[in-house]
Amino acid sequence: RAVTTDMKTLTQEIEKFAQGKKIEIDTLKIQEEYRKDFLGNVSHELKTPLFTVQGYILTLLDGAMNDKKIREKYLNRANKGVERLIYIVKDLDLITKLEVGELKLEREDFNVLELIQNVFDLLEMKAAQKDIMLTFDMEYEPIYVNADREKIQQVISNLLVNSIKYGHANGTTEVSVENLIKNKVIIRVTDNGYGIPEQHIPRLFERFYRVDQSGSRNEGGSGLGLSIVKHIIEAHDEKIYVESEEGVGSEFSFTLEKAANNPA
Numbered sequence: 480r481a482v483t484t485d486m487k488t489l490t491q492e493i494e495k496f497a498q499g500k501k502i503e504i505d506t507l508k509i510q511e512e513y514r515k516d517f518l519g520n521v522s523h524e525l526k527t528p529l530f531t532v533q534g535y536i537l538t539l540l541d542g543a544m545n546d547k548k549i550r551e552k553y554l555n556r557a558n559k560g561v562e563r564l565i566y567i568v569k570d571l572d573l574i575t576k577l578e579v580g581e582l583k584l585e586r587e588d589f590n591v592l593e594l595i596q597n598v599f600d601l602l603e604m605k606a607a608q609k610d611i612m613l614t615f616d617m618e619y620e621p622i623y624v625n626a627d628r629e630k631i632q633q634v635i636s637n638l639l640v641n642s643i644k645y646g647h648a649n650g651t652t653e654v655s656v657e658n659l660i661k662n663k664v665i666i667r668v669t670d671n672g673y674g675i676p677e678q679h680i681p682r683l684f685e686r687f688y689r690v691d692q693s694g695s696r697n698e699g700g701s702g703l704g705l706s707i708v709k710h711i712i713e714a715h716d717e718k719i720y721v722e723s724e725e726g727v728g729s730e731f732s733f734t735l736e737k738a739a740n741n742p743a
């Protein structure tokens with residue numbers, strides 16, 4: 480590199496270098512804050528199910544084991560707690576990978592209607608337990624999109640699970656797929672559940688953010704679902720929107736790119 484003798488240029492270079500370092504340090508500080516914050520939230524999220532499981536085990540050891548009925552009941556509950564822990568750890572693993580950009584998309588062309596039907600099938604039982612109806616609002620003409628199939632399945636699944644968790648008994652969740660301008664489709668998941676108070680909407684997609692609304696407290700969740708959704712959609716360079724009214728319902732929608740070779 481040529482040595483600069485011009486004093487002004489030299490000063491400018493030094494300032495630029497120092498500025499660069501400052502930005503580096505600021506970034507490190509933010510990352511450090513982020514890590515502390517993240518760890519704090521993780522241990523908080525894991526504590527409740529861990530103590531619950533421990534509670535059942537201790538009660539069993541304390542003598543409840545002798546009664547076959549109680550034994551079965553407590554073991555089942557402990558198992559539910561462990562299942563919940565597994566879900567949380569899987570979500571944490573996924574979000575960490577998404578946040579450091581480690582997860583690469585595996586794009587392919589697939590029929591998005593078929594994917595939605597798959598998710599419906601997987602969640603049928605869960606919805607039925609709450610008397611919630613899952614409905615499709617579309618013609619059954621295949622719509623091919625180009626995206627990471629597995630990850631979009633997770634997006635649709637997270638949105639549907641939420642609509643069931645935060646929906647009233649006898650409610651309905653409707654999924655629709657609509658053509659947008661320029662090779663895009665928009666997928667909407669609309670429910671007539673609790674809805675979300677306006678002041679919470681801007682923070683909804685932050686990880687660990689949960690709306691503490693009456694009725695939703697019992698709904699086991701880690702507050703990671705929507706932040707995973709947002710990461711996946713943004714990794715596709717697509718957009719996600721939410722509209723919601725407390726007491727009326729919510730609509731989450733996102734765009735996807737249509738496959739180049741769509742029939743019709």
Ligand code: ADP
Nearest residue numbers: 641642645674689690700701702703704705729
């Ligand atoms: P989790 O469901 O694990 O709490 P999410 O990130 O999926 O986490 O959602 C964050 C919060 O947004 C939830 O705690 C809930 O209060 C609110 N929410 C999400 N989806 C809906 C919905 N369809 N209707 C009402 N509230 C919702």
